[in-house]
Amino acid sequence: xEEFDELCFEFGLELDEVTSEKxxxxxxxxxxxxxxxxxxxxxxxxxxxNRYDLLCLEGLVRGLQVFKERINLPRYEKIIPAQGxxxxxxxxxxxxxxxxxxxxxxxxxxxxxxxxxxxxIDLQEKLHQNICRRRALVAIGTHDLDTISGPFxxxxxxxxxxxxxxxNQSQEYTASQIMDLYRTDSHLRHYLHLIxxxxxxxxxxxSNGVVLSMPPIINGDHTKIxxxxxxxxxxxxxxxxxxxxxxxxxxxxxFSEYCEKPFSVEAAxxxxxxxxxxxxxxxxxxxxxxxxxxxxxxxxxxETPSGLAKLLTRMCLKSHVIGxxxxxxxxxxxxxxxxxxxxxxxxxxxxxxxxxxxxxxIPKTYTIANQLPLNKLTELLRLDLAAAGFTEALTFAxxxxxxxxxxxxxxxxxxxxxxIANPKTAEFQVARTTLLPGLLxxxxxxxxxxxxxxxxxxxxxxxxxxSADVGARNYRHFCAVYYNKSPGFEIIHGLLDRVxxxxxxxxxxxNGYTIKATEGSAFFPGRCAEIxxxxxxxxxxxxxxxxxxxxxxxxxxCSALExxxxxxx
Amino acid sequence: xxxxxTDNFVxxxxxxxxxxxxxxxxxxxxxxxxxFLQDPAEAPELPAGYTAKVKKVHSQGGYGxxxxxxxxxxxxxxxxxxxxxxxSASARVLYRLARQEKFSPVKYFSIDRVxxxxxxxxxxxxxxxxxxGVVADRxxxxxxxxxxxxxxxxxxxxxxxxxxxAYNPYTEPSMEVFSYHEGLKKWVExxxxxxxxx
Numbered sequence: 042x043e044e045f046d047e048l049c050f051e052f053g054l055e056l057d058e059v060t061s062e063k064x065x066x067x068x069x070x071x072x073x074x075x076x077x078x079x080x081x082x083x084x085x086x087x088x089x090x091n092r093y094d095l096l097c098l099e100g101l102v103r104g105l106q107v108f109k110e111r112i113n114l115p116r117y118e119k120i121i122p123a124q125g126x127x128x129x130x131x132x133x134x135x136x137x138x139x140x141x142x143x144x145x146x147x148x149x150x151x152x153x154x155x156x157x158x159x160x161x162i163d164l165q166e167k168l169h170q171n172i173c174r175r176r177a178l179v180a181i182g183t184h185d186l187d188t189i190s191g192p193f194x195x196x197x198x199x200x201x202x203x204x205x206x207x208x209n210q211s212q213e214y215t216a217s218q219i220m221d222l223y224r225t226d227s228h229l230r231h232y233l234h235l236i237x238x239x240x241x242x243x244x245x246x247x248s249n250g251v252v253l254s255m256p257p258i259i260n261g262d263h264t265k266i267x268x269x270x271x272x273x274x275x276x277x278x279x280x281x282x283x284x285x286x287x288x289x290x291x292x293x294x295x296f297s298e299y300c301e302k303p304f305s306v307e308a309a310x311x312x313x314x315x316x317x318x319x320x321x322x323x324x325x326x327x328x329x330x331x332x333x334x335x336x337x338x339x340x341x342x343x344e345t346p347s348g349l350a351k352l353l354t355r356m357c358l359k360s361h362v363i364g365x366x367x368x369x370x371x372x373x374x375x376x377x378x379x380x381x382x383x384x385x386x387x388x389x390x391x392x393x394x395x396x397x398x399x400x401x402x403i404p405k406t407y408t409i410a411n412q413l414p415l416n417k418l419t420e421l422l423r424l425d426l427a428a429a430g431f432t433e434a435l436t437f438a439x440x441x442x443x444x445x446x447x448x449x450x451x452x453x454x455x456x457x458x459x460x461i462a463n464p465k466t467a468e469f470q471v472a473r474t475t476l477l478p479g480l481l482x483x484x485x486x487x488x489x490x491x492x493x494x495x496x497x498x499x500x501x502x503x504x505x506x507x508s509a510d511v512g513a514r515n516y517r518h519f520c521a522v523y524y525n526k527s528p529g530f531e532i533i534h535g536l537l538d539r540v541x542x543x544x545x546x547x548x549x550x551x552n553g554y555t556i557k558a559t560e561g562s563a564f565f566p567g568r569c570a571e572i573x574x575x576x577x578x579x580x581x582x583x584x585x586x587x588x589x590x591x592x593x594x595x596x597x598x599c600s601a602l603e604x605x606x607x608x609x610x
Numbered sequence: 611x612x613x614x615x616t617d618n619f620v621x622x623x624x625x626x627x628x629x630x631x632x633x634x635x636x637x638x639x640x641x642x643x644x645x646f647l648q649d650p651a652e653a654p655e656l657p658a659g660y661t662a663k664v665k666k667v668h669s670q671g672g673y674g675x676x677x678x679x680x681x682x683x684x685x686x687x688x689x690x691x692x693x694x695x696x697x698s699a700s701a702r703v704l705y706r707l708a709r710q711e712k713f714s715p716v717k718y719f720s721i722d723r724v725x726x727x728x729x730x731x732x733x734x735x736x737x738x739x740x741x742x743g744v745v746a747d748r749x750x751x752x753x754x755x756x757x758x759x760x761x762x763x764x765x766x767x768x769x770x771x772x773x774x775x776a777y778n779p780y781t782e783p784s785m786e787v788f789s790y791h792e793g794l795k796k797w798v799e800x801x802x803x804x805x806x807x808x
Contacts, residue, residue, distance in 0.1 A: 341753025
């Protein structure tokens with residue numbers, strides 16, 4: 042197991058868990074239910090999001106074996122049948138409105154076993170979830186070719202005109218009935234919306250009117266494949282042609298291993314509404330040239346060109362040295378759709394070399410550094426506020442609407458708050474426009490601590506601002522609260538004076554700060570003042586209103602101060 | 611390392627994803643489980659010339675890349691969200707650097723809050739802090755990155771490091787950094803890194 046873990050680590054895979062079916066059931070349902078379950082060791086492997094060729098056992102094993110130089114990368118061959126003998130998929134123009142693209146191919150004389158069959162179905166599901174973006178971009182359909190006969194037609198029809206027996210059902214349904222049938226199906230109901238409200242639904246027929254599938258929802262029962270299937274017709278339909286081609290290439294390269302002529306795929310012809318035809322799968326092999334110096338330089342190693350060529354070949358990128366040794370020609374197979382730039386090739390060379398074999402060096406970049414003035418001010422204030430006997434708190438920036446409005450006696454529309462569209466709970470509905478609720482909630486969670494509770498926080502609040510390029514901005518606020526048997530207005534006022542003293546702002550109107558009595562919805566009437574400095578109002582201080590105290594589940598008097606410190610940078 | 615300005619929790623999809631070559635329809639974008647905003651829902655202002663370049667690279671390729679070859683949509687890039695990583699701030703800073711008349715090498719860092727739409731549990735919060743560092747210069751290598759990371763972690767008292775190949779949409783090569791935890795007696799991931807794609 043350690044050896045495999047090590048191999049995965051080097052290759053770039055994560056061996057998440059070593060378990061067995063018995064263990065999984067044991068953890069979920071208890072040991073009793075696990076009795077009799079399989080003890081065979083299962084590896085849970087995490088595959089990087091851009092490697093579609095490693096999503097099935099076949100591809101994974103193939104990749105690792107080439108990496109360990111146990112096998113050579115197989116060459117995937119496209120066999121074009123003689124004129125008139127190949128399968129054809131004709132696309133009609135009705136599909137343009139709903140699902141315009143389609144590609145197809147045939148796996149001839151394939152031999153399935155239970156494991157291979159499961160893996161085949163599993164890969165389709167994984168691709169559906171991953172690159173197909175939950176079937177929205179591409180949907181895959183695989184059919185037993187011996188149960189149908191081409192040429193096949195991919196068209197779109199009104200739902201009432203489509204009628205067939207869906208996979209694993211016992212009777213025929215119309216398309217509208219199928220929508221209702223699967224509305225409660227835990228698996229399929231998520232895909233219904235992709236075509237539900239369209240006037241025409243996509244459907245694929247064979248030359249006898251047998252329905253192969255209604256993408257992206259479900260295949261027909263007639264063409265379902267089993268362990269005994271020998272010839273498979275694969276069709277991928279969708280809204281993104283590039284991805285449809287990649288998906289088809291992945292499926293056929295992975296499973297052509299089990300065809301009578303291994304790694305050979307029978308091509309199919311797709312006819313477009315305008316009469317043009319195209320042969321699929323593409324199975325394109327691309328040649329790229331990269332200079333060895335580039336690879337060495339980017340990684341920080343010095344391998345010989347032939348050494349580099351060997352490393353790349355181990356990563357399924359067959360390479361050899363050309364010219365007089367100053368260039369490497371790399372052949373990119375159809376399984377590596379993730380190689381889109383020379384830097385992708387550089388990474389593969391580095392992986393084959395072994396990241397941990399690269400020598401670590403320090404860049405010779407000489408820079409003189411600075412702290413951001415806003416953060417520098419924050420850091421200085423924090424220390425002195427702690428010295429003044431207040432304890433720092435770190436609270437969440439997201440809160441509920443009530444926290445910043447109702448509980449403070451205000452209406453939410455007056456707050457200019459930024460609102461979240463998809464919160465998982467009510468606790469994350471809006472971004473805070475004031476630090477006060479966070480501190481009050483902190484006190485509420487610490488009621489058992491000895492009094493007085495003196496908390497502060499210097500952190501960002503968020504408000505809508507049409508002049509900002511994203512429509513909102515942060516302000517750095519400083520907030521302090523004093524919670525005790527008596528409200529302690531003089532303590533909070535004293536803290537403000539201390540902060541101004543530290544900021545070297547004198548207590549006068551012309552060039553310093555002043556406070557003027559005012560009313561505030563969160564404050565006790567007659568015990569609230571607004572603070573003015575640098576020509577603007579920077580915040581308020583005062584004794585909190587009993588309503589506010591009660592709404593935050595507190596019981597003692599509390600005074601608070603909150604100012605914007607950005608004018609003081 | 612100079613500190614980068616990160617005082618904007620609200621970010622546009624453009625800076626958080628598109629400018630970082632994260633494709634618009636790829637699960638990698640959902641992977642971050644993002645908080646999208648209802649109000650303000652869209653960013654009013656995006657840099658026009660740069661946006662056009664980003665659109666081209668995604669849909670057709672450029673700078674030596676094949677691109678993703680899909681239809682890139684401006685409305686999707688305008689969608690506002692709470693940033694999922696501080697790399698969006700790095701992108702802004704690098705953009706500013708690129709528009710300087712003369713290139714000067716830089717080293718930047720930031721430590722600030724990011725947001726992910728996850729359920730809270732013993733090891734996951736919806737808001738947490740990230741430490742980010744960027745070095746831009748001529749002739750930098752993967753070896754330099756590893757060396758810099760090693761020095762950084764040594765200062766935190768973490769000395770046993772191993773590097774593992776990883777995948778980020780915006781870096782290639784990418785590495786996850788692992789350190790041996792004496793208490794847990796196993797290797798744990800302590801960081802992620804990479805060389806920005808050209």
